[in-house]
Amino acid sequence: MLNEEERLDLVFRALADRTRRTLVERLLRGPATVSELAAPLPMTLAAVVQHLKVLEAAGIVRSEKVGRVRTCRIEPAPLREGESWIGDRRTTWESRLDALDGLLAAPRRDAPAAAPDTTEGTSP
Amino acid sequence: MLNEEERLDLVFRALADRTRRTLVERLLRGPATVSELAAPLPMTLAAVVQHLKVLEAAGIVRSEKVGRVRTCRIEPAPLREGESWIGDRRTTWESRLDALDGLLAAPRRDAPAAAPDTTEGTSP
DNA sequence: CAGACACTTAAGTAGATGCTTAACGAAGAG
């Protein structure tokens, strides 16, 4: 199985291509066959199949073949994982800013005066 | 200037690498110089500089040189843009599922019976 | 000034990506 870092690699890499994002948006409206997905796109069906493999490797798309037709649908969990990774970090960032704000807005006499910059800096 | 699609390409591509995600996490704790960022990583400083260029191209990191030292910090807006792209799509997906749920849970006699599958499908 | 320091840039390389064409396999339709 894949660990979290590997899954994030695959999810972000999958989303880092306009064609693949277009495929995702199409699939949000409902399942579709490979041909249906390829039809509006300015490339060969073979190329679309390759993009779908990238999305499947990331777990974003699941597909099933019936007869000669493969039907694809979205699997939302990996998208949620990518969204959360960013969201968690953004939250960290924002609460760090709030903490700094607090320090600047209500400086206490008994606390050390505000440092010139932020939290970090390699100590000598 | 970059349009939205190009910005998303750059943001997701920037996040699709474990080393760059590590750099982002380090910078969330506060600004850091190039050497500080490179120190814990198992690669040359030159490689780290190249990763930082990718992050800067995506707008995720901003940096400023004072004397011979370049200090880097996070710029949260592009992260938010990536997060929103995913979030908006996930919301679409979830409300689509809710709508389907509603149809299945409370089928009305005066409405057409539930279709075998979901919304879409190329009509004959 | 000399030398260390903090990058910067350039060139090279192995491997991945995003496509194409082309040949094939298997399922339905006439």
Add this chain to the structure above:
DNA sequence: CTCTTCGTTAAGCATCTACTTAAGTGTCTG
């Protein structure tokens, strides 16, 4: 059974990526 349709697979190709080493450029420091 033949012909299309739907998809798969392989090969090839130009480009991009993630590094490396090596040779700079400016900036402090003693």
